Amino acid sequence: MAVRRKLSGPCTAWPEDSAFIREVLDRIGDKWTVLVISTLASGPLRYSDLHASVPGISQRMLTVTVKELERDGLVTRTAYPEVPPRVVYELTELGQSLREAVLALAGWAAGHHEAVAAHRAQHVLTGVGRAAAAGPR
Amino acid sequence: MAVRRKLSGPCTAWPEDSAFIREVLDRIGDKWTVLVISTLASGPLRYSDLHASVPGISQRMLTVTVKELERDGLVTRTAYPEVPPRVVYELTELGQSLREAVLALAGWAAGHHEAVAAHRAQHVLTGVGRAAAAGPR
DNA sequence: CAGAATCCCCACGGATACTG
């Protein structure tokens, strides 16, 4: 990697990377998908447990998220026709592989978020964005 | 990795992974950030060229995105005080490292999007979502 | 040329109520 692509022509478009990037970003870029996947990584969970294990998620979003994940083959949904309904969600191999990929991203954040935070703070102190002590409004 | 964490207690929250995941997702989860980074990976570009190289992006979003990237130390902004203003944006080492991490994700998509598409199609055929031939509206 | 400012639409997602 890092082939140091010679910046030759204008190149108005990228190879095909961007398409894949958008694809995966559309999948995990939302607010809850990766959280649900991460939670399911510990093992199968039923709806209510999953709901309790993802603090802050609404029933609606849990349902929507889990439904999309099932549609894409990232999780499996198993419903037991019992008196109190019981539905168990489990990560598939595919879902597991996605989680690993996402963890790599988390690894980047873990290794660089300090640098980002430092640079952000410095940026504020430097007053690049606004004139120093600019009045409100 | 993948230490097969024993799913013992209720564990209402995850270790610290989720925090990092959210952090990096808040950064690259939007519509244009990774596209801009990918474009800048080929080499420094001035505003207009960058705008032309990212098809579909508006001036507003280009400005906003590039500003955030600069604030976080992922790109540098260099303005030349000339008659027609010239501003050049360049990826920093930090930005480059993030791009590499994102490329890993793209790699996942490249290797599995077929499986996802297949499963999605199968899901439609099975008619899991709706009754077959449901009328429009 | 490189933005800053303004207006506005609509999709994402939260809260709540109802059902099998």
Place this chain on the structure above:
DNA sequence: CAGTATCCGTGGGGATTCTG
């Protein structure tokens, strides 16, 4: 218990206009 249905606020982001 495991959803489904509905209403509705917020803000991400597009189009357009103005400025240094």
